[in-house]
Amino acid sequence: SLFSSITVIFVTHAQQDTNHDNKISFDEAYILVLKLYIRINRKAPIQPPSYEQFKRYFKKANASHTRNLDKNEFCTLTVGLARRATARLVVHQITTLLIAPVLAMQLVNTLSKKIGLKKVWGKTEWVTHIFPTRIREIFNREEFFKLFFTVVFVTSLGNIVVGLLNTFFYMRQTDDDDKAGDF
Secondary structure (H helix, E strand, O other), X not given: OHHHHHHHHHHHHHHHOOOOOOEEEHHHHHHHHHHHHHHHOOOOOOXXXXXXXXHHHXXXXXXXXXXXXXXXXXXXXXXXXXXXXXXXXXXXXXXXXXXXXXXXXXXXXHHHHHOOHHHHHHOOHHHHOOOOHHHHHHHOOHHXXXXXXXXXXXXXXXXXXXXXXXXXXXXXXXXXXXXHOOO
């Protein structure tokens, strides 16, 4: 889970703190956060913050105004970034597992009621003549269209929605957001 990933980061934090002063530099923190996002990307394609974004997050978490974060400051940074990633992960999962299949079924039902599936393939006769009769029969079934659109929507819609969400959050970022402590 995401929080077990954070635990791994804290263990790594302890390993990276070679002088044992409970502080971590910007570069060390960025590397550790990238490792967190590698683990997150096993579940969904979530982009890590850019180097410039991470500079702002690091500065915001650095309450002591030093060049390094102590463990509490690093915790603040990591929890903020975990919230950021979790929001995107939840949107991706809901879109992929719930919205995409329902949308695919609705599209197929609408196509079959309004124009009929055979009319859809009627415009692509040159394609259907390539395939044997048995395959053409499968193409003309409603179940095929449901499967086809479900696969297309599940594999692409989640990424599109997360991309739109990233764009929305990027456009929303202002100096006021930075002062509010939002990640």
